[in-house]
Amino acid sequence: MSVPPSIAGARWEPDEGTEALLDRSLDALSALDRTDGAGPLHRLLARTDAVATSRIEHESAGVDDVARALVGSRANPSASAMVHAGDALERLVADAGDDRLDETTLLDAHRRLMRHDPVDGRYAGRYRAVQNWIGGGRTPRDADHVPPPPELVPALMADLFAFLERDDLHPVAQAAIAHAQFESIHPFTDGNGRTGRALVAAVLRRRGCTRTVSAPVATVLVAERDRYFAHLARYRDGAVDGWVRDLAIAVGTVSDEGVVTGLLLDEVARDRAATTCATGPHAVLGRALEQDAVLTEEHAADLLEDPRADLPPAVLDDTVADLCRAGVLRPVTTRRSRRAWVAPAVVAELDAFTERVRDGVEARARRVAG
Numbered sequence: 001m002s003v004p005p006s007i008a009g010a011r012w013e014p015d016e017g018t019e020a021l022l023d024r025s026l027d028a029l030s031a032l033d034r035t036d037g038a039g040p041l042h043r044l045l046a047r048t049d050a051v052a053t054s055r056i057e058h059e060s061a062g063v064d065d066v067a068r069a070l071v072g073s074r075a076n077p078s079a080s081a082m083v084h085a086g087d088a089l090e091r092l093v094a095d096a097g098d099d100r101l102d103e104t105t106l107l108d109a110h111r112r113l114m115r116h117d118p119v120d121g122r123y124a125g126r127y128r129a130v131q132n133w134i135g136g137g138r139t140p141r142d143a144d145h146v147p148p149p150p151e152l153v154p155a156l157m158a159d160l161f162a163f164l165e166r167d168d169l170h171p172v173a174q175a176a177i178a179h180a181q182f183e184s185i186h187p188f189t190d191g192n193g194r195t196g197r198a199l200v201a202a203v204l205r206r207r208g209c210t211r212t213v214s215a216p217v218a219t220v221l222v223a224e225r226d227r228y229f230a231h232l233a234r235y236r237d238g239a240v241d242g243w244v245r246d247l248a249i250a251v252g253t254v255s256d257e258g259v260v261t262g263l264l265l266d267e268v269a270r271d272r273a274a275t276t277c278a279t280g281p282h283a284v285l286g287r288a289l290e291q292d293a294v295l296t297e298e299h300a301a302d303l304l305e306d307p308r309a310d311l312p313p314a315v316l317d318d319t320v321a322d323l324c325r326a327g328v329l330r331p332v333t334t335r336r337s338r339r340a341w342v343a344p345a346v347v348a349e350l351d352a353f354t355e356r357v358r359d360g361v362e363a364r365a366r367r368v369a370g
Contacts, residue, residue: 002236003148004184008162012173018245022170025248026209028255033213035262040291042213044265045258047293048350049216050086053197054078056222063347064332067294067340071333080116088112089198093214096202101164103157109198113191120190127153128189144229145236147186156185164203171207175200176247180235197221200247216258219354220250223361253360261353265290268345276326281319286328293346295329297339 014022035041047063054061061069065079092109095101111125129150136143148156160181166174182196201214221228231243269290277286284303288295297316304316320341323329329341 002146002184003152004156004181004236006159007177007181008159010163010177012169012177012240012244014170014173014241014244018241018248019170021245021248021252022172025172025252025255028252028259029204029209029213029215032215032255032258032262033210035213035259036266039212041258041262041265043291044293044346044350045216045254045261045353046086046090046214048354049214049218050082052216052222052354053194053218054082054085056197056218056225056228057193063293063342063350067296067332067342070294071296071298071338071340073333084116085113085194089194089201090214092195092198093201093205096206097211099206101202101206102161106195106199110188110191110195113194114188117190120188123189127157127187130189132186132189134186145184145186145233147184153185153187157187160185164206167207171204171209172248172251173244174207175203176244177240178203179247180232180240180243183232184236204251213258215251215254217247217250217254219254219357220361223358224365249364253357257353257356257360260356261349264349264352265346268349272328272345276323276328281315282322285319285323289328289343289346293343293350295341295343297337 032041047066050066051062059078059081061076061079061082065076066082069076069079069083088109088111091112092101092105095105095109107125114124115121117124127150131140131149132147133140133143134145134147140146160178163181164174164178169177179196179200182199183192186192188195197218200217201210204210205214227246231246235243269286272286272289273283277283281304285295285300288299288303300320301316304319320329324331324341327344330344331339331341333339
């Protein structure tokens, strides 16, 4: 059993190289946050990050699955969980931007995340009252990590929240340490990984490093999952620096690649606006695809019924059919109501973002091994 030490007043100083790396990661994040159309880009990257953070937990679902989950399909439970996670954890980051990163907001985020879970829904929004462990099967005998007993969790979390109120640490280092401490405490019966990774973005938002965008660091972490978990294990043995450096690299990497993705998505949007989505209802739905790779029938109908669009709702089927024929949309449902589509060109750019991040991680691993 491992009980992490108090960190509310802990001191940590980076060496010169680490400090430069931390500053570089914030510069990259700021550039991403300043990108034209940062709000829509954030929503698109958030979809990618939701997929990645779920894959870390061995849950697999793609954008098609997410689209079906948004219209009530239960074909992929992981996708439904992903939708709930995205909403819950975005709320946590937004609350942090209002300087409300405390026990109330964290428990509320966990409640939103887990309330629909068939097994752990009854524990949603509450610290665990039982002993848990990571790995090792049905008993903790061979577990990779046995967190502190449940009676210690409230005090350890209070210490963590006191640490989160500090402003004397580099924001990326604070986010890294907070995440590792949270995962070491493992305060919930389930949902710890997803909540803890959202805590990284929440810390950066509270410290004023972002206004709109959250760096999708899970895209890096899933590409080097074993290294990520090894860092958390070493943190519990007192090693902090390596994890701080790796998180800084992750923030910088996804921020740089996110800027590139924003430019490429702008090209996709301009091409769409100049051809198949130039005018009328096609343009209305085309603009929606600048903010999400997924289009649901309900959202499309709302857009076309908007008085500002001056379009009758009957045009929905014809417009969607036109966009599908042109390859702007692709259906992911076969039923006649509560339909969903995805935008292949947008999905392709998000997949390319993931591939570039993965290639960067693999290149770094080769350099280290060589």
